[in-house]
Amino acid sequence: MSKDKMRHVCGISGGKDSAALAIYLKEKGAIPDVEYFFSDTGCELPETYDFIDRLEAYLGKKITRIGGEAPFKHHLFMMGNMLPSPKQRWCTVKMKIEPFEKFVGTDNVTSYIAIRADEHREGYISTKSNITPAFPFIHDDIVRKDVFQILEDTVGIPEYYKWRSRSGCYFCFFQRHEEWIGLFDNHPDLFQKAVEMEKIDPDTGEGFSWIQGMSLKQLLERREEIIELASKRRKGEDNRSWQEILLEEGDSDDSGCLICSL
Known part of the structure; x- marks a missing residue:
């Protein structure tokens, strides 16, 4: 050109x-x-x-x-x-x-x-x-x-905005904890691929994980707690659509x- x-x-x-x-x-x-x-x-x-x-x-x-x-x-x-x-x-x-x-x-x-x-x-x-x-x-x-x-x-x-706040790779490390749960619920195959990429020593707990200080398997063990905290952040349940929640919550x-x- x-x-x-x-x-x-x-x-x-x-x-x-x-x-x-x-x-x-x-x-x-x-x-x-x-x-x-x-x-x-x-x-x-x-x-x-x-x-x-x-x-x-x-x-x-x-x-x-x-x-x-x-x-x-x-x-x-x-x-x-x-x-x-x-x-x-x-x-x-x-x-x-x-x-x-x-x-x-x-x-x-x-x-x-x-x-x-x-x-x-x-x-x-x-x-x-x-x-x-x-x-x-x-x-x-x-x-x-x-x-x-x-x-x-x-x-x-x-x-994907129904359960995620940003675009990007399915394993994006900027996801909130509840968004990882959303990945598990919506695309369990992709969640499993992300799990398989983690390298954690079972004895020392050291290695590479998507979330600092926590493996994805450990995240799933805290599922209910994470969902509850996310609900509290959104100030409880209401009748807004996911589009309205997305618009009102901000980036x-x-x-x-x-x-x-x-």
């Missing part, structure tokens, strides 16, 4: 904000040549893949799948079976950032990022000089309720891997 031509790209994570941004860019029609892409780790939830397909159909434009050259287990092996964690986010680097920068190459690119006007975070902005970030939601004062309205009017809200209270969850 000519160095004088600017590419316009919009990353899709499978989450609400990036999906709403893709729809917003389509509806505005100001950037007819925008390229949509999805960094497929191969470890996404089935609901995520279904949502990406639904979004692609609505956009009427291909969402390019990038990454996937090496499976997660390859990277895990290369990392000495050290599971990724909040302090060691190697999965983000290997399976999100590096594929994105390979996709962009040396072309001059404007990267549209789905940070809303009511947020106070930066997200991932490449340090490469040929990549220029753009924030349409901030520029146009689009906030959380607007994002939900965009989705409700078009493709709907991703189904997860951790920073997470923003390039994954936008």
